[in-house]
Amino acid sequence: MITFSTICLLTILLTNFYSVTAEFSTEDCASLGFIKANLLCSSCDKLKDFNLEQLQEHCKECCHHDDSVAKExxxxxxxxxxxxxxxxxxxxxxxxxxxxxxxxxxxxxxxxxxxxxxxxxxxxxxxxxxxxxxxxxxxxxxxxxxxxxxxxxxxxxxxxxxxxxxx
Structure with missing residues (x-):
């Protein structure tokens, strides 16, 4: 029987595997509520100011480094x-x-x-x-x-x- 904790563990493992293998696509980011084309990594760092640290990892997968904006x-x-x-x-x-x-x-x-x-x-x-x-x-x-x-x-x-x- 699959328990809730097993499902949570599998979700965490799959999320970690996915984040190691590739960055999130535009569609993945949109489903998480992020607009990949406009998201700067410095914005992800500000999430903790609003007690939203749990979003930071996914935010970092969807963001562009601020110094690379000019090279878009x-x-x-x-x-x-x-x-x-x-x-x-x-x-x-x-x-x-x-x-x-x-x-x-x-x-x-x-x-x-x-x-x-x-x-x-x-x-x-x-x-x-x-x-x-x-x-x-x-x-x-x-x-x-x-x-x-x-x-x-x-x-x-x-x-x-x-x-x-x-x-």
Whole structure:
């Protein structure tokens, strides 16, 4: 017969095994309540200030080291998917989509998908989705800051082209 303590022990062993073998995926972190793309490890250190030490280990599996923020992976394109019927629930996302900010990102596509909560899909240069981020709790500035940090800017691409064609 399996007891509660046996189940707890197995859970701890599996969690420790998983954390040794690989870091948590974006989906794993989301199921734990963490947004991997935006979580800095310095934020995990502050959990003890709120008596949330029990979350610290999982937080550390989902975070980015603060010194590596500048070296974040850049993506060639992004697709912001949202349902217009849900705009009343997400007025900040509506303000971003309907405002002038998307024009600042030529490699951002707005896609309307019926019934979908707002997400951003990040794609590589081959058009393959490499990461998906839920943005339902974000404000317009957060979306803009995220896109500025994660999308390759056109002038960056132009500079690379110019470097290869120097005379």
């Amino acid at each position: 992976k850049k993506y060639a394109r992004a697709i912001l998917e949202v349902c217009t019927c849900k705009f009343p629930a997400y007025p900040q996302i509506q303000a971003f989509v309907k405002g002038d900010k998307p024009a600042k990102f030529p490699n951002l596509q707005i896609k309307y998908v019926r019934g979908l909560d707002p997400i951003i899909k990040l794609l590589d240069k081959d058009g393959i989705v490499r990461d998906t981020v839920a943005i339902e709790k974000w404000n317009t500035d957060s979306v803009e800051e995220f896109l500025n940090a994660r999308l390759v800017k056109e002038e960056d691409e132009d500079k690379g082209y110019l470097k290869t064609n120097l005379i």
